[in-house]
Protein backbone atom coordinates (compact mmCIF):
# COMPACT_ATOMS: atom_id res chain seq x y z
CA UNK A 124 0.00 0.00 0.00
CA UNK A 125 1.37 3.44 -0.87
CA UNK A 126 -1.06 6.11 0.14
CA UNK A 127 -1.72 8.95 2.50
CA UNK A 128 -4.42 7.87 4.92
CA UNK A 129 -6.91 10.16 6.62
CA UNK A 130 -8.87 7.47 8.44
CA UNK A 131 -7.36 4.44 10.17
CA UNK A 132 -9.13 1.79 12.20
CA UNK A 133 -7.42 -0.82 14.33
CA UNK A 134 -5.92 -1.97 17.60
CA UNK A 135 -3.69 0.79 19.01
CA UNK A 136 -1.07 0.92 21.75
CA UNK A 137 -0.99 4.56 22.82
CA UNK A 138 1.89 5.84 24.98
CA UNK A 139 1.11 8.46 27.62
CA UNK A 140 2.67 11.84 26.74
CA UNK A 141 4.40 12.31 30.11
CA UNK A 142 4.62 9.02 31.99
CA UNK A 143 6.17 5.67 31.10
CA UNK A 144 2.79 4.07 30.52
CA UNK A 145 0.88 2.76 27.53
CA UNK A 146 -2.88 2.27 26.98
CA UNK A 147 -4.52 -0.35 24.79
CA UNK A 148 -7.31 0.84 22.49
CA UNK A 149 -8.59 -2.48 21.07
CA UNK A 150 -10.67 -0.96 18.26
CA UNK A 151 -9.88 2.70 17.63
CA UNK A 152 -10.78 5.08 14.85
CA UNK A 153 -8.11 7.67 14.01
CA UNK A 154 -8.73 10.73 11.89
CA UNK A 155 -5.78 12.57 10.34
CA UNK A 156 -5.87 16.03 8.74
CA UNK A 157 -4.28 17.18 5.48
CA UNK A 158 -1.09 18.16 7.30
CA UNK A 159 -0.67 14.62 8.67
CA UNK A 160 -1.67 15.50 12.23
CA UNK A 161 -4.02 13.29 14.24
CA UNK A 162 -7.25 15.17 14.92
CA UNK A 163 -9.23 12.52 16.79
CA UNK A 164 -8.83 9.09 18.36
CA UNK A 165 -12.08 7.42 19.42
CA UNK A 166 -13.41 3.96 20.08
CA UNK A 167 -15.00 2.73 16.85
CA UNK A 168 -18.78 2.65 17.21
CA UNK A 169 -20.76 -0.57 16.76
CA UNK A 170 -22.10 0.63 13.40
CA UNK A 171 -18.73 2.06 12.18
CA UNK A 172 -18.49 1.38 8.44
CA UNK A 173 -14.70 1.87 8.23
CA UNK A 174 -13.11 -1.59 7.96
CA UNK A 175 -10.06 -2.51 10.06
CA UNK A 176 -7.16 -1.00 8.07
CA UNK A 177 -4.67 -3.76 8.91
CA UNK A 178 -6.48 -6.80 10.34
CA UNK A 179 -4.31 -8.88 12.67
CA UNK A 180 -1.91 -6.04 13.34
CA UNK A 181 -1.31 -3.56 16.15
CA UNK A 182 -0.61 0.14 15.60
CA UNK A 183 2.03 1.95 17.67
CA UNK A 184 3.74 5.31 17.24
CA UNK A 185 6.65 5.07 14.81
CA UNK A 186 9.84 3.99 16.54
CA UNK A 187 12.43 6.66 17.33
CA UNK A 188 16.04 5.52 16.97
CA UNK A 189 18.02 8.08 18.94
CA UNK A 190 21.52 6.93 17.91
CA UNK A 191 22.94 5.23 14.82
CA UNK A 192 25.67 5.65 12.20
CA UNK A 193 24.73 5.81 8.51
CA UNK A 194 28.22 4.99 7.15
CA UNK A 195 28.38 1.82 9.24
CA UNK A 196 25.40 0.23 7.46
CA UNK A 197 27.62 -2.26 5.63
CA UNK A 198 29.82 -3.22 8.61
CA UNK A 199 27.06 -4.30 10.98
CA UNK A 200 28.10 -7.40 12.85
CA UNK A 201 31.88 -6.93 12.57
CA UNK A 202 33.09 -8.71 15.67
CA UNK A 203 36.37 -6.82 16.03
CA UNK A 204 35.67 -5.10 19.35
CA UNK A 205 36.25 -3.76 21.96
CA UNK A 206 35.55 -0.16 21.02
CA UNK A 207 38.91 1.35 20.09
CA UNK A 208 40.26 -1.59 18.01
CA UNK A 209 36.81 -1.98 16.39
CA UNK A 210 36.96 1.64 15.23
CA UNK A 211 40.41 1.09 13.69
CA UNK A 212 39.71 -2.29 12.11
CA UNK A 213 36.09 -2.11 10.98
CA UNK A 214 34.73 1.43 11.08
CA UNK A 215 37.37 3.86 9.84
CA UNK A 216 38.20 1.85 6.67
CA UNK A 217 34.49 1.68 5.73
CA UNK A 218 33.77 5.34 6.56
CA UNK A 219 36.54 6.38 4.15
CA UNK A 220 34.51 4.93 1.28
CA UNK A 221 31.98 7.72 1.83
CA UNK A 222 34.34 10.16 0.14
CA UNK A 223 32.68 8.73 -2.98
CA UNK A 224 29.29 10.45 -3.38
CA UNK A 225 27.86 7.65 -5.51
CA UNK A 226 28.75 5.03 -2.92
CA UNK A 227 27.15 7.21 -0.25
CA UNK A 228 23.97 7.60 -2.31
CA UNK A 229 23.67 3.84 -2.79
CA UNK A 230 24.14 3.12 0.91
CA UNK A 231 21.77 5.96 1.86
CA UNK A 232 18.96 4.14 0.06
CA UNK A 233 19.83 0.84 1.79
CA UNK A 234 19.89 2.70 5.08
CA UNK A 235 16.42 4.25 4.54
CA UNK A 236 15.04 0.84 3.46
CA UNK A 237 16.34 -0.66 6.69
CA UNK A 238 14.76 2.04 8.89
CA UNK A 239 11.39 1.78 7.16
CA UNK A 240 11.45 -2.04 7.31
CA UNK A 241 11.69 -1.85 11.11
CA UNK A 242 8.98 0.75 11.64
CA UNK A 243 11.41 3.54 12.50
CA UNK A 244 10.00 6.92 11.53
CA UNK A 245 12.49 9.28 13.19
CA UNK A 246 16.21 8.89 13.81
CA UNK A 247 19.22 10.79 15.10
CA UNK A 248 21.92 9.83 12.64
CA UNK A 249 25.68 10.26 12.47
CA UNK A 250 26.74 10.75 8.87
CA UNK A 251 30.39 10.41 7.85
CA UNK A 252 32.75 13.38 7.99
CA UNK A 253 32.15 14.05 4.26
CA UNK A 254 29.90 16.94 3.17
CA UNK A 255 29.01 15.15 -0.10
CA UNK A 256 27.92 11.95 1.66
CA UNK A 257 25.90 13.95 4.17
CA UNK A 258 24.18 15.80 1.35
CA UNK A 259 23.27 12.43 -0.23
CA UNK A 260 21.92 11.19 3.09
CA UNK A 261 19.72 14.27 3.53
CA UNK A 262 18.44 13.88 -0.03
CA UNK A 263 17.55 10.22 0.54
CA UNK A 264 15.77 10.98 3.83
CA UNK A 265 13.86 13.80 2.13
CA UNK A 266 12.80 11.59 -0.78
CA UNK A 267 11.85 8.58 1.34
CA UNK A 268 9.69 10.60 3.74
CA UNK A 269 11.60 9.85 6.93
CA UNK A 270 12.14 12.22 9.82
CA UNK A 271 15.70 12.76 11.07
CA UNK A 272 18.38 14.91 12.62
CA UNK A 273 21.78 14.39 11.07
CA UNK A 274 25.02 16.11 10.15
CA UNK A 275 28.73 15.61 9.58
CA UNK A 276 30.53 13.43 12.08
CA UNK A 277 33.11 15.95 13.25
CA UNK A 278 36.66 14.76 13.84
CA UNK A 279 39.94 16.61 13.47
CA UNK A 280 42.41 14.25 15.12
CA UNK A 281 43.11 10.60 16.02
CA UNK A 282 41.59 9.22 12.85
CA UNK A 283 42.79 8.43 9.33
CA UNK A 284 43.81 11.49 7.28
CA UNK A 285 40.93 10.75 4.90
CA UNK A 286 38.39 11.24 7.69
CA UNK A 287 39.72 14.17 9.70
CA UNK A 288 38.59 17.64 8.67
CA UNK A 289 39.60 21.00 10.13
CA UNK A 290 37.02 22.80 12.19
CA UNK A 291 36.92 25.69 9.71
CA UNK A 292 36.15 23.29 6.82
CA UNK A 293 33.60 21.34 8.84
CA UNK A 294 31.80 24.48 9.98
CA UNK A 295 31.73 25.93 6.47
CA UNK A 296 30.17 22.69 5.21
CA UNK A 297 27.68 22.74 8.08
CA UNK A 298 26.63 26.29 7.08
CA UNK A 299 25.69 24.99 3.65
CA UNK A 300 23.80 22.00 5.05
CA UNK A 301 21.99 24.32 7.48
CA UNK A 302 20.78 26.49 4.65
CA UNK A 303 19.65 23.63 2.45
CA UNK A 304 18.21 21.13 4.93
CA UNK A 305 17.56 22.45 8.42
CA UNK A 306 13.78 22.69 8.89
CA UNK A 307 13.06 21.01 5.55
CA UNK A 308 9.41 19.99 5.04
CA UNK A 309 8.02 21.67 8.17
CA UNK A 310 10.88 20.49 10.35
CA UNK A 311 10.93 16.87 9.17
CA UNK A 312 14.70 17.12 8.67
CA UNK A 313 17.10 18.91 10.99
CA UNK A 314 20.80 19.56 10.98
CA UNK A 315 22.65 18.30 14.05
CA UNK A 316 26.17 19.02 15.33
CA UNK A 317 28.07 15.81 16.02
CA UNK A 318 31.51 15.98 17.63
CA UNK A 319 32.26 12.26 17.25
CA UNK A 320 33.65 11.83 20.74
CA UNK A 321 36.17 13.69 22.84
CA UNK A 322 39.14 11.65 21.59
CA UNK A 323 38.65 12.64 17.96
CA UNK A 324 38.00 16.34 18.59
CA UNK A 325 40.42 19.13 19.46
CA UNK A 326 39.13 21.71 21.96
CA UNK A 327 38.82 24.16 19.05
CA UNK A 328 36.56 21.84 17.06
CA UNK A 329 34.39 21.00 20.03
CA UNK A 330 33.99 24.65 21.00
CA UNK A 331 33.15 25.58 17.41
CA UNK A 332 30.51 22.81 17.28
CA UNK A 333 28.96 23.93 20.57
CA UNK A 334 28.86 27.58 19.52
CA UNK A 335 27.37 26.76 16.12
CA UNK A 336 24.71 24.54 17.70
CA UNK A 337 23.79 27.23 20.24
CA UNK A 338 23.49 29.96 17.64
CA UNK A 339 21.16 27.89 15.43
CA UNK A 340 19.34 25.92 18.16
CA UNK A 341 20.62 22.54 16.87
CA UNK A 342 20.69 19.13 18.48
CA UNK A 343 24.17 18.08 19.65
CA UNK A 344 25.01 14.36 19.54
CA UNK A 345 28.03 12.59 20.93
CA UNK A 346 29.27 9.55 22.88
CA UNK A 347 30.30 9.34 26.53
CA UNK A 348 31.71 6.72 28.91
CA UNK A 349 31.28 3.68 26.72
CA UNK A 350 34.56 1.92 27.44
CA UNK A 351 37.22 2.18 30.17
CA UNK A 352 40.14 2.58 27.71
CA UNK A 353 38.21 5.34 25.95
CA UNK A 354 37.66 7.16 29.25
CA UNK A 355 41.34 6.90 30.20
CA UNK A 356 42.45 8.23 26.81
CA UNK A 357 39.94 11.08 27.00
CA UNK A 358 41.26 12.23 30.37
CA UNK A 359 44.84 11.96 29.06
CA UNK A 360 43.92 14.25 26.13
CA UNK A 361 42.07 16.75 28.34
CA UNK A 362 44.23 16.83 31.48
CA UNK A 363 42.45 19.91 32.82
CA UNK A 364 39.12 18.09 33.12
CA UNK A 365 38.08 16.13 36.19
CA UNK A 366 35.91 13.69 34.23
CA UNK A 367 34.56 12.85 30.77
CA UNK A 368 31.43 14.98 31.00
CA UNK A 369 33.60 17.92 32.02
CA UNK A 370 35.13 17.90 28.53
CA UNK A 371 31.74 18.48 26.90
CA UNK A 372 30.72 21.01 29.56
CA UNK A 373 33.87 23.03 29.05
CA UNK A 374 33.25 23.36 25.31
CA UNK A 375 29.55 24.20 25.13
CA UNK A 376 28.48 20.68 24.19
CA UNK A 377 26.46 19.74 27.29
CA UNK A 378 23.13 21.54 27.02
CA UNK A 379 19.43 20.66 27.15
CA UNK A 380 19.75 20.08 23.37
CA UNK A 381 22.48 17.44 23.81
CA UNK A 382 22.00 13.70 23.58
CA UNK A 383 24.88 11.50 24.74
CA UNK A 384 25.13 7.80 23.95
CA UNK A 385 26.12 4.96 26.28
CA UNK A 386 26.62 6.49 29.79
CA UNK A 387 27.84 3.13 31.10
CA UNK A 388 30.63 4.17 33.45
CA UNK A 389 29.52 7.61 34.67
CA UNK A 390 30.41 8.72 38.18
CA UNK A 391 27.72 9.85 40.64
CA UNK A 392 28.90 13.40 40.13
CA UNK A 393 28.46 13.08 36.37
CA UNK A 394 24.98 11.59 36.82
CA UNK A 395 23.93 14.53 38.97
CA UNK A 396 25.15 16.96 36.29
CA UNK A 397 23.13 15.03 33.69
CA UNK A 398 20.13 15.98 35.80
CA UNK A 399 21.04 19.62 36.44
CA UNK A 400 21.85 20.18 32.75
CA UNK A 401 18.84 18.20 31.46
CA UNK A 402 21.05 16.10 29.18
CA UNK A 403 19.33 13.33 27.22
CA UNK A 404 20.61 9.77 27.02
CA UNK A 405 20.81 7.40 24.07
CA UNK A 406 20.68 3.94 25.61
CA UNK A 407 22.29 1.43 23.20
CA UNK A 408 22.35 -1.94 24.99
CA UNK A 409 22.68 -4.18 21.93
CA UNK A 410 25.79 -2.31 20.84
CA UNK A 411 27.10 -2.32 24.42
CA UNK A 412 26.74 -6.10 24.64
CA UNK A 413 28.36 -6.68 21.22
CA UNK A 414 31.46 -4.59 22.01
CA UNK A 415 31.62 -5.87 25.58
CA UNK A 416 31.34 -2.32 26.90
CA UNK A 417 29.06 -3.05 29.85
CA UNK A 418 25.46 -2.20 30.71
CA UNK A 419 24.04 1.22 31.50
CA UNK A 420 21.91 1.34 34.68
CA UNK A 421 18.63 2.20 32.95
CA UNK A 422 16.37 2.13 36.02
CA UNK A 423 18.74 4.49 37.85
CA UNK A 424 18.64 6.94 34.92
CA UNK A 425 14.84 6.81 34.81
CA UNK A 426 14.58 7.23 38.60
CA UNK A 427 16.56 10.44 38.22
CA UNK A 428 13.91 11.71 35.80
CA UNK A 429 16.32 11.89 32.86
CA UNK A 430 15.13 11.86 29.25
CA UNK A 431 16.14 8.50 27.76
CA UNK A 432 15.63 7.07 24.29
CA UNK A 433 16.76 3.81 22.69
CA UNK A 434 19.45 3.68 20.01
CA UNK A 435 20.32 0.80 17.73
CA UNK A 436 23.85 2.23 17.39
CA UNK A 437 24.26 0.58 14.01
CA UNK A 438 26.99 -0.60 13.18
CA UNK A 439 28.16 -1.66 16.68
CA UNK A 440 24.51 -2.53 17.17
CA UNK A 441 23.52 -5.60 15.17
CA UNK A 442 20.06 -4.54 14.12
CA UNK A 443 17.97 -1.62 12.86
CA UNK A 444 15.10 -2.85 15.04
CA UNK A 445 14.36 -0.57 18.00
CA UNK A 446 12.14 -3.40 19.29
CA UNK A 447 15.18 -5.65 19.52
CA UNK A 448 17.04 -2.90 21.32
CA UNK A 449 14.15 -2.71 23.79
CA UNK A 450 14.61 -6.43 24.40
CA UNK A 451 18.34 -5.88 24.99
CA UNK A 452 17.44 -3.03 27.38
CA UNK A 453 15.31 -5.49 29.31
CA UNK A 454 18.29 -7.86 29.62
CA UNK A 455 20.71 -5.07 30.54
CA UNK A 456 18.36 -3.85 33.27
CA UNK A 457 18.18 -7.38 34.70
CA UNK A 458 21.97 -7.50 34.92
CA UNK A 459 21.74 -4.49 37.23
CA UNK A 460 19.08 -6.27 39.30
CA UNK A 461 16.69 -3.43 38.47
CA UNK A 462 14.12 -4.58 35.92
CA UNK A 463 12.24 -2.07 33.77
CA UNK A 464 8.65 -2.93 32.82
CA UNK A 465 8.02 -3.92 29.17
CA UNK A 466 5.42 -1.16 29.00
CA UNK A 467 8.09 1.38 29.95
CA UNK A 468 10.45 -0.08 27.33
CA UNK A 469 7.85 0.38 24.58
CA UNK A 470 7.33 3.94 25.86
CA UNK A 471 11.10 4.60 25.65
CA UNK A 472 11.20 3.20 22.10
CA UNK A 473 8.58 5.73 20.98
CA UNK A 474 7.62 8.66 23.21
CA UNK A 475 10.84 8.56 25.25
CA UNK A 476 12.91 8.85 22.08
CA UNK A 477 10.81 11.77 20.84
CA UNK A 478 11.38 13.65 24.10
CA UNK A 479 15.09 12.84 24.09
CA UNK A 480 15.37 14.42 20.64
CA UNK A 481 13.30 17.47 21.54
CA UNK A 482 10.41 16.49 19.25
CA UNK A 483 7.36 17.05 21.47
CA UNK A 484 4.87 16.49 18.64
CA UNK A 485 5.95 12.83 18.17
CA UNK A 486 5.60 9.52 19.95
CA UNK A 487 1.90 9.47 20.90
CA UNK A 488 -1.29 8.35 19.19
CA UNK A 489 -3.48 11.24 20.29
CA UNK A 490 -5.02 14.43 18.89
CA UNK A 491 -2.40 17.07 18.06
CA UNK A 492 0.40 14.57 17.47
CA UNK A 493 1.89 13.80 14.07
CA UNK A 494 0.51 10.61 12.51
CA UNK A 495 3.86 8.79 12.50
CA UNK A 496 2.97 5.14 13.00
CA UNK A 497 4.32 1.60 12.83
CA UNK A 498 1.94 -1.24 12.07
CA UNK A 499 3.12 -4.63 13.30
CA UNK A 500 1.64 -8.04 12.62
CA UNK A 501 0.71 -9.85 15.80
CA UNK A 502 1.38 -13.57 16.15
CA UNK A 503 -1.41 -15.83 17.42
CA UNK A 504 -1.61 -15.11 21.15
CA UNK A 505 -3.29 -16.95 24.01
CA UNK A 506 -4.71 -13.68 25.30
CA UNK A 507 -5.47 -10.22 23.98
CA UNK A 508 -4.57 -8.32 27.12
CA UNK A 509 -2.12 -5.47 26.78
CA UNK A 510 0.84 -7.03 28.58
CA UNK A 511 0.66 -10.13 26.37
CA UNK A 512 0.65 -7.97 23.25
CA UNK A 513 3.58 -5.81 24.40
CA UNK A 514 5.60 -8.87 25.41
CA UNK A 515 5.02 -10.39 21.98
CA UNK A 516 6.01 -7.17 20.20
CA UNK A 517 9.26 -6.78 22.11
CA UNK A 518 10.46 -10.23 23.01
CA UNK A 519 9.35 -12.66 20.29
CA UNK A 520 12.12 -12.06 17.79
CA UNK A 521 10.74 -14.56 15.29
CA UNK A 522 7.23 -13.14 15.13
CA UNK A 523 5.56 -9.95 14.11
CA UNK A 524 7.13 -8.27 11.07
CA UNK A 525 6.34 -4.61 10.39
CA UNK A 526 3.50 -4.35 7.89
CA UNK A 527 3.54 -0.60 7.36
CA UNK A 528 5.50 2.48 8.40
CA UNK A 529 3.83 5.88 8.17
CA UNK A 530 5.00 9.47 8.56
CA UNK A 531 2.25 12.11 8.68
CA UNK A 532 -0.24 9.46 7.61
CA UNK A 533 1.75 8.61 4.48
CA UNK A 534 2.74 4.98 4.03
CA UNK A 535 6.49 4.98 3.30
Ligand SMILES: [Zn+2]
Nearest residue numbers: 192346384436
Ligand atom coordinates in the same frame (compact mmCIF):
# COMPACT_ATOMS: atom_id res chain seq x y z
ZN1 LIG B 1 27.63 5.37 18.23
